[in-house]
Amino acid sequence: MTPRGTEFRETMLGRVRLGDEERERPVRLDLVVRADVVLLPHRTTPARVTGRVRIAGRADDAEAVGELEISPLARRRIRYRISFVMEGRRLELDGWKSISAGRPLASMTVLPYTLHEDGERVGEGTLRFPLATGLLPFLASFRFPGAAEWHLAPRWDGDPGRTEVWYTTLTDPVTGSGVWLHHELVAPTDGSGAYAHGWAAVFPKDGPAEHARFGPVPWTEHGPGFTTEDVHALPGRLDGSAGPFTWSLTETPHGGPVHTFPRWSWRRPWLPASHMLPAARCEYSGTVRYGDSELRLDGAAGASARIYGHGNARRWAWLHADLGGGDVLEIVAAVSMRRGLDRLPPLVFLRLLRDGRAWPRRAERTAVGWAGLGRFRAHLGLPEWRVTGRAGLRRIKVTVTQPPRRTLTLDYTDPDGSPAVCRNSETADAVVTLERWWGSWREEATWRLSGTAHAEVGDR
Secondary structure (H helix, E strand, O other): OOOEOEEEEEEEEEEEEEOOOOOOEEEEEEEEEEEOOOOOOOOOEEEEEEEEEEEOOOEEEEEEEEEEEEEOOOOOEEEEEEEEEEOOEEEEEEEEEEOOOOOHHHHHHEEEEEEEEOOEEEEEEEEEOOHHHHHHHHHHOOEOOEOHHHHHOOOOOOOOOEEEEEEEEEEOOOOOOEEEEEEEEEEOOOOOOOEEEEEEEEEOOOOOOEEEEEEEEEOOOOOOOEEOOOOEEEOOEEEEEEOOEEEEEEEEEEOOOEEOOOOHHHHOOOOOEEEEEOOOEEEEEEEEEEOOEEEEEEEEEEEEEEEEEOOOOOEEEEEEEEEEOOEEEEEEEEEOOOOOHHHOOOEEEEEEEEOOEEEOOOOOHHHHOEOOEOOOEEEOOOOEEEEEEEEOOEEEEEEEEOOHHHOEEEEEEOOOOOEEEEEEEEEEEEEEEEEEEOOOEEEEEEEEEEEEEEEEEEEO
16 A cells, blocks of 8 residues: 655744844744654654745745654654745744643644754744634645655666656746756666766747756665755755756645556566656746746646656657646557567557546556457657547547647667657647547547647657
């Protein structure tokens, strides 16, 4: 079973006296707290914090990050350490609620704290949880999703001839620009040292795309995600630099994991590769800077995904489409490099999440059908490619268009040293038509995406 985590939101209000001022200023914290285990009061639980810190007239940082130590019984405290920026200075808020059986209400809602800059004390204050207005939203915010760390942790076990990918794609709702962050681990077939590399790319709505690569550097870190000295893809956080690009994003997942390939293939790597999303969709906030340009993101829709396998396919196509209202379409169509499989037409893995349910019910249904009959079909090409298929009483037709001006061409190197090329667009167009059989085929839903589909076609 997938481990469960804990997520909740908390707002605290209070005041602070800064060392360079005599009067106090109002303070507000709006925090999102995530732990990789179910929160239980009898044990000590570490958690990550992202959110917004506001000090009236002095600071308003929507990219604050930090950590909580939640230990109400074992250590009788809940400790907060939150880093934020005030007027270009990096400060740390450090404080804890001291839990007391004699004063349970006050001790759970009052947070005395100090502010530090480079280890020096620069302010102090007190925050309070507003019971009258904050209790119901606080309780309603609790979620227990599958722990992101479980899906983001490296799968590579040291065997040669493997590749592993963490990638994120999103669309800025204000400018219409697309963003692509690609993080990759390659373990060469010849047994030489594994290395990490990747790139960042921005796709302005009217193109052309700009990108920069990072690495290769030796793969030495092990933890809950992808980590090098300058680039991190971790639960709830993405940051790094590559050439003129720098980025710092928080990631808020929505929905459970989506296994584009059969669920068992992620645990047991018997297939040439496996693909999955730790969460059906995510929202991203933060900044992406490149050259003289900057994207300031707030609630940008997108998703992160994971790939683990032996290398790239002979030919492939990919689509991630946020259809709105929580509905998502994910497609991978590929021709394998394995002998025998390389003679088959593209195998299609399609997952449509609609109204909280996945269609078709089993991931392998679209690829193999029933004894080979009823497989979904893909017609790969550029600037347009298509997928069609039927399962049960429904059938689907997907047409994806990647305009050349909005498509970026990049090369890959497989673990065996062979090259591959992908042509990616994070501002692609797509038309998705879903029909249902009622004595005749009737249209059930149609989605038209203009510049908000994320798509790719690759070959050798």
